[in-house]
Amino acid sequence: MRLIRSDGSPVQLGAVLASAGEGAIHEVLGHPESVAKVFHADLKDLSGKLAKVQAMIASPPDGAVQSDGFVVLTWPTDLLSDGSRAVGYLMPRIDTSDAVEIHTVSNPSNRANPLPTAPAWTPNVTWSHLVNVAANLCLAVDIVHRVNAVIGDFQERNILVNDTTRVTLVDCDSMQFIDSTGRQYLCGVARPEFTAPELAGMDLARTARGKPSDLFALAVHIHLLLMAGNHPFLRGEWTGPGEQPDALTLAASGQWAGGPGSALRTHPLAPPASFLPHAVQQLCTRAFTDGAHDPTARPTAAEWRExxxxxxxxxxxxxxxxxxEADPCPWCHIDDQRLARRSARASYSGRSTDQVVYQVSTPMPAYSSSAQPVLSYPAVPPTAPAPTGNRNLFIVLGVAAAAVLALVLVFLIPSNQKSDQETMTATSRGLDDSYTTSTARSTVTSTTRSTVRSTVAAPPPRVPAAPPPNAKPCGGPVPGIYSHSAAGSDLTSCPFAMSVRDAVNATGHPDPRMVNAYSPVTNKWYAVTCVVEAVLTCRGGNNAVVYVY
Ligand SMILES: [Zn+2]
Structure with a gap:
């Protein structure tokens, strides 16, 4: 098929890469960096969708595509017409060969047991990598919020993570966007476990969301990443009256697992929030406790990232x-708890009620926009699956097998069915806690050890080795974890880049959060913070950017 760009130049479409409710995604012949989305001609409100895409094209957020070509947002880049009318748009093509949806990373069981067709690097992910993923997710949210956009349907299927812990948000044309004239293009879908409490009961097809609603979902994603896949409003020990309320009800009352004044206590097999650094705990409290009644109290993505x-x-x-700062180690405590429970079960044949596992059922229905309120609060969410829109399009580009998530069901495992839980969890890919199995536990423990004590910087198998093309290499190879360094900005001197490399090597860790490095140019010491991007990237000092690899 031949289409025309906004400047009149022709575009030749190639094979269909994915197809879903809203349209089809094609490769673009001669342009491997782009794909074309062509809407179905009979799509409901096609003209509104095209107007929204056109408005988004006019206001691209800085950083949607990074200087090294990494795509953080699949933001529309150009409108396509068939000669008489607009039919679709171009957007950056993403490499999905090593990407997985974020739940595959945040959920320990998903991570430890990748499907045969899924990328094989996830069992090597360490807690340090999870912190990086969280920081990179913050970057993506920060970029969206640089323009008048709100992610809206900020759920795990729209977040891809690659094997260097970098994050891409897909399905951007479903985001809420407000153009320069004030015209609102809303996002009518949401998932209750990622929905900010102030949106409960709102008709999202008619209500503009604020950016703080994204910051609620961001905090939930960060919690899932750092806390072994435990959702702050789903898993805990309920100590209040009656049954444990649903996630949205708890969120509205600011009660999260282990939070201040919360009747939902930390589950015995989950890490307590108290193991996190005080500054991170404070952000959680602002996001979930203070933010329940004051959305503006929630930390921004930039605050989280820093x-x-x-x-x-x-x-x-x-x-x-x-x-x-953590003392004692939460993971040791959980291991010990599990061991004790297994021992107790071995000598007790009664029905066990101590284990709660979140398991996947069918793909999660999105909540559609309709005449009815999208999210009724505190009523039971609607059960009818809604059109999934184009959110699945990218998933099929290579991560379909990993994309099995999911409505969360809680059930109790009778002890007579868990002889042993390895079988149960090996076949379960939901929001369960992989530490329930000795298999998963040993995998996690051994990879933690091997990664920490080895010289591997990022999740294998594809260890990134090259800095962005515009980086300026500094000095020859040296012995150590990293042999090379490069300057990433004009304000970065090579002597300082080499000094950062040496400081990183001196830590003995492949990805230290922060190092102090001496600049022979200014004769001063500077603190730089490091994160794994294409390679380990350290920023700080006088706007210095140093790549270490
Ligand atoms: Zn430990």
């Missing part, structure tokens, strides 16, 4: 990664 990148990580005697 705090996460400032964390110092250490290891316990058994080799678990954790913040240096």
């Amino acid at each position: 705090t996460l990148l400032g964390m110092q990580l250490g290891t316990c005697a058994r080799g678990h990664q954790m913040p240096v």
Whole structure:
């Protein structure tokens, strides 16, 4: 098929890469960096959709595509017409070969047991990598919020993570966008477990959301990443009256697992929030406790990112990664709890009620926009699956097999069915806690140890080795974890870049959060924070950017 760009130049479409409710995604012949989305001609409100896309094209957020070509947002880049009318748009093509949806990373069981067709790197992910993923997710949200856009349907299927912990948000044309004239293009869908409490009961097809609603979902995603896949409003020990309320009800009352004044206590097999650095705990409290009644109290993505990148990580005697402040090690405690429970079960044949596992059922229905309120609060959510729109399009581009998530069901495992839980969890890919199995536990523990003590910087198998093309290499190879360094900005001197490399090597860790490095140019010491991007990237000092690899 031949279409025309806004400047009149022709575009030749190639094979269909994915097809879903709203349209089809094609490759673009001669332009491997782009794909074309062509809407179905009979799509409901096609003209509104095209107007929204056109408005988005006119206001691209800075950083949607990074200087090294990495795509953070699949933001529309150009309108396509068939000669008489607009039919679709171009957007950056993403490499999905090593990407997985974020739940595959945040959920320990998903991570440890990738499907045969899914990328194989996830079992090597350490807690340090999870912190990086969280920081990179913050970057993506920060970029969206640079323009008048709100992610809206900010759920795990729209977030892809690659094997260097970098994050891409897909399905951007479903985001809420307000153009320069004030015309609102809304996002009518939401998932209750990622929906900010102030939106409960709202008709999202007619209500503009504020950016703080994204910041609620961001905090939930960060919690899932850092807390072994435990959702702050779904898993805990309910100590209040009656049954544990649903997630949206708890969120509205500011009660989250282990939060201040919360009747939902930390589950015995989940890490307590108290193991996180005080600054991170404070952000959680602002997001979930204060933010329940005052959305503006929630930390911004930039605040989260800065705090996460400032964390110092250490290891316990058994080799678990954790913040240096953590005492005792939460992962050791959970291991010990599990061991004790297994021992107790071996001598007790009664029905066990101590284990709660979140398991996947069918793909999660999105909540559609309709005449009815999208989210009724506190009523039971609607059960009819809604059109999934184009959210699945990208998923099929290579991560379909990993995309099995999911409505969350809670059930109790009778003890007579868990002889042993390895079988149960090996086949379960939901929001369960992989530490329920000795298989998963040993995998996690050993990879934690091997990664921490080895020289591997990022999740194997594809260890990134090259800095962005515009980086300026500095000095020859040296012995150590990293042999090379490069300057990433004009304000970065090579002597300082080499000094940062040496400081990183001196930590003995492949991805330290922060190092102090001496600049022979200014004769001063500078603190730089480091995060794994294409390679380990350290920023700080006088706007210095140093790549270490
Ligand atoms: Zn430990």
